[in-house]
Amino acid sequence: MPGTRYRFAILFFTVLIDLIGFGIIIPILPYYAQRLGAGGLGVGLLFGIYSGMQFLSTALLGRLSDRVGRRPILLTTIVLNVGGCLLFAASHTYVLLFLARVVSGLGGGNVSVAQAYVADITTPAERSRGMGIIGAAFGIGFVLGPAIGGFAAHAYGPTAPALVAAGLSFLNLVSAYFVLPESLHTDLRATRPLFDLSHLGRALRHETLAPLMWAWFLAAFAFAGYTVALPLWTGAKFGWRERELGWFFTLIGATAAIVQGGLFGRIAKRTGDRRLVIAGGFGMAAAIAVVPALRTVPVLYAFTILLAFSNSIFVPAATGLVSILADPTEQGTVLGAAQALSALGRLLGPIVLGQLFDVVSPAAAFVAAGLIMVVAATATIKLPEDHPHPV
Numbered sequence: 001m002p003g004t005r006y007r008f009a010i011l012f013f014t015v016l017i018d019l020i021g022f023g024i025i026i027p028i029l030p031y032y033a034q035r036l037g038a039g040g041l042g043v044g045l046l047f048g049i050y051s052g053m054q055f056l057s058t059a060l061l062g063r064l065s066d067r068v069g070r071r072p073i074l075l076t077t078i079v080l081n082v083g084g085c086l087l088f089a090a091s092h093t094y095v096l097l098f099l100a101r102v103v104s105g106l107g108g109g110n111v112s113v114a115q116a117y118v119a120d121i122t123t124p125a126e127r128s129r130g131m132g133i134i135g136a137a138f139g140i141g142f143v144l145g146p147a148i149g150g151f152a153a154h155a156y157g158p159t160a161p162a163l164v165a166a167g168l169s170f171l172n173l174v175s176a177y178f179v180l181p182e183s184l185h186t187d188l189r190a191t192r193p194l195f196d197l198s199h200l201g202r203a204l205r206h207e208t209l210a211p212l213m214w215a216w217f218l219a220a221f222a223f224a225g226y227t228v229a230l231p232l233w234t235g236a237k238f239g240w241r242e243r244e245l246g247w248f249f250t251l252i253g254a255t256a257a258i259v260q261g262g263l264f265g266r267i268a269k270r271t272g273d274r275r276l277v278i279a280g281g282f283g284m285a286a287a288i289a290v291v292p293a294l295r296t297v298p299v300l301y302a303f304t305i306l307l308a309f310s311n312s313i314f315v316p317a318a319t320g321l322v323s324i325l326a327d328p329t330e331q332g333t334v335l336g337a338a339q340a341l342s343a344l345g346r347l348l349g350p351i352v353l354g355q356l357f358d359v360v361s362p363a364a365a366f367v368a369a370g371l372i373m374v375v376a377a378t379a380t381i382k383l384p385e386d387h388p389h390p391v
Contacts, residue, residue: 023145062336150246289370
């Protein structure tokens with residue numbers, strides 16, 4: 001069996017290529033949907049249905065990976081990603097675009113499986129650092145993906161990025177098939193019902209986990225709503241299109257890569273995860289709510305760095321806490337519950353805040369997202385004090 005570092009490297013590049021393919025779509029989706037006649041609600045539905053399918057698949061795949069192992073689930077979701085990208089490239093109506101997001105959302109439920117893979121090969125003391133390394137792959141994917149997508153769409157049209165994403169996902173499938181080993185030992189496999197969603201209710205009622213689970217849901221709701229409102233707002237205010245939005249998400253990804261790839265582990269050693277979750281939540285709230293008051297692009301970029309930094313300490317710290325509090329035989333199930341609640345937030349947030357953007361005002365959408373993020377951060381204050389990780 002390959003060593004832990006080797007497996008980390010393989011999983012890192014598997015997640016990286018997967019997220020590059022995902023990130024390529026981000027800057028072209030809002031404006032492509034607008035050209036097909038969509039408004040704030042229509043764009044929100046495209047983001048929301050992806051997360052709705054991700055919610056269903058995450059709830060299933062985390063538990064299924066506890067039964068059959070992580071490797072076959074990861075490979076299957078990569079196949080779905082290839083199909084979703086090809087359908088996106090062939091979409092010339094809103095309905096086909098919607099169907100492409102459905103397929104890609106089903107493939108996007110592999111986040112909890114990748115996190116469970118990390119939990120399989122790390123000790124509790126190493127867990128948050130391991131989640132941070134995987135988070136760095138997400139960050140780098142968002143550096144390269146939106147940049148590729150924005151420039152490819154600007155130069156060759158909206159179908160070009162989708163074809164590039166499909167090609168990358170296919171290469172990811174080939175490489176993962178030949179080099180990604182199984183991580184879950186047969187002694188730790190479980191046989192719980194696959195379609196039982198009661199673990200979500202138990203997680204939300206769990207004396208220790210409940211505040212963190214609610215924070216997962218609310219933070220995702222607010223952040224996803226922000227990602228729908230921002231392209232529409234910047235398009236109207238600054239004239240942004242795919243290239244500018246690609247640069248924007250590249251900045252977010254670069255910040256995440258720097259923080260989660262190096263700074264997070266050092267900070268977590270000194271502060272512990274709980275304080276990072278609280279600080280990250282309030283930081284995101286401030287950076288989102290202030291957007292309607294911003295008048296220039298450089299100031300928007302400054303607050304974007306604050307948002308990206310806050311998100312980059314919130315996510316791995318929250319994930320680390322969830323995995324540490326979970327029983328070793330339920331890593332996939334509990335992390336799947338957390339990611340399913342996050343996906344549910346990303347389903348509802350774009351729809352609700354996209355409608356608020358259309359019906360009330362753009363400012364109302366941003367302020368509402370900021371206030372919801374405040375509620376998420378406040379919930380995490382109830383978490384028990386944890387200890388900084390050993391240096």
